[in-house]
Amino acid sequence: MNSWASLAAKQLFQAWAHSGVTHIPNPREEGVRAAEKWLEQWSVDSGVEVAKSLGVFPGESAASLNKTAPATSPALPPAAPSPASISPAPAPSTPAPSIPAAPMRSSSPLPSLVDGQTHWSERPLELAARNERFRLLQAEVAACRKCTEIVCRRQKTVFGVGPSNARIVMFGEAPGADEDRVGEPFVGAAGQLLDKILVASGLSREEVYIMNALRCRPPNNRTPTEAEIENCRPFFETQLETIQPEYIVCWGAVAVRAVLRSTESVGRLRGKFHTYRGAKVMVTYHPAYLLRNPEAKRLTWDDMKMLMRELGIPIPPPKRA
Numbered sequence: 001m002n003s004w005a006s007l008a009a010k011q012l013f014q015a016w017a018h019s020g021v022t023h024i025p026n027p028r029e030e031g032v033r034a035a036e037k038w039l040e041q042w043s044v045d046s047g048v049e050v051a052k053s054l055g056v057f058p059g060e061s062a063a064s065l066n067k068t069a070p071a072t073s074p075a076l077p078p079a080a081p082s083p084a085s086i087s088p089a090p091a092p093s094t095p096a097p098s099i100p101a102a103p104m105r106s107s108s109p110l111p112s113l114v115d116g117q118t119h120w121s122e123r124p125l126e127l128a129a130r131n132e133r134f135r136l137l138q139a140e141v142a143a144c145r146k147c148t149e150i151v152c153r154r155q156k157t158v159f160g161v162g163p164s165n166a167r168i169v170m171f172g173e174a175p176g177a178d179e180d181r182v183g184e185p186f187v188g189a190a191g192q193l194l195d196k197i198l199v200a201s202g203l204s205r206e207e208v209y210i211m212n213a214l215r216c217r218p219p220n221n222r223t224p225t226e227a228e229i230e231n232c233r234p235f236f237e238t239q240l241e242t243i244q245p246e247y248i249v250c251w252g253a254v255a256v257r258a259v260l261r262s263t264e265s266v267g268r269l270r271g272k273f274h275t276y277r278g279a280k281v282m283v284t285y286h287p288a289y290l291l292r293n294p295e296a297k298r299l300t301w302d303d304m305k306m307l308m309r310e311l312g313i314p315i316p317p318p319k320r321a
């Protein structure tokens with residue numbers, strides 16, 4: 001291998017290591033198709049972008065990379081020992097001090113939901129480990145290019161905000177124009193209504209975790225496609241599995257499709273709790289829908305009261321007309 005290719009291989013290998021990759025398939029043992037599929041997910045672009053967003057590449061000279069890179073630069077990355085999901089990331093032999101150690105678990109997507117599973121797949125993490133996983137996962141999100149129609153138009157990816165140990169997750173649809181510009185969920189008109197609903201319910205925006213089915217804005221705010229939801233599934237499922245909230249509120253039909261994998265209407269699913277792994281799931285109308293159909297606000301208030309009763313939050317007496 002020439003020196004340019006060797007350096008590129010080293011850089012890529014490091015990027016993968018620092019992005020939390022725990023397993024690299026060996027085509028000789030696991031088949032070429034498995035290796036190709038893996039490369040599609042962890043493309044050169046994504047490896048480099050992850051590295052950049054983690055601050056690994058800029059300012060690092062080839063010499064310092066050579067120091068920290070594995071002793072041999074493989075033409076094809078070597079296979080890590082199995083089982084993949086619990087093995088630590090392949091660390092460079094001399095880790096650079098500025099790069100935080102990879103967490104014990106990969107930040108990479110967890111195995112997808114087993115339908116009907118009523119408990120979380122892993123033990124809850126300490127707060128610092130949750131935050132570290134989110135930091136790495138956020139870099140993966142920023143580097144994701146799976147939804148080709150969306151990715152060329154997006155300004156910012158919208159990961160989610162709030163405490164990584166929140167009791168309640170507010171789960172929406174997808175970023176709109178404001179969220180795409182700011183990089184935070186629910187900051188536009190729908191977000192302002194959401195804030196009001198939260199305050200009226202004795203909750204604050206700061207104590208809940210707010211996220212969406214999609215991390216990128218669909219063109220003209222069109223409804224996310226099934227394929228787009230599935231592309232984002234590994235991200236939102238990992239976020240939910242990390243937070244392990246007691247309650248998830250699905251705001252609107254797209255959130256329902258993502259979390260409950262149901263195409264039932266909001267109207268039929270609201271009014272009772274459903275289950276997603278270890279969380280109770282409440283379904284209500286999307287704030288943007290409420291802005292267009294104010295008469296439905298009364299129903300969402302009924303839904304919020306159901307949640308407040310569960311949380312032991314006193315329900316204010318009805319205002320006199």
Ligand code: URA
Nearest residue numbers: 172173174175185186
């Ligand atoms: N609507 C959503 O569903 N999510 C946002 O973040 C903003 C608007």
Ligand code: URA
Nearest residue numbers: 252253266285286289
């Ligand atoms: N249909 C939707 O898509 N969202 C709602 O909130 C209600 C009906």
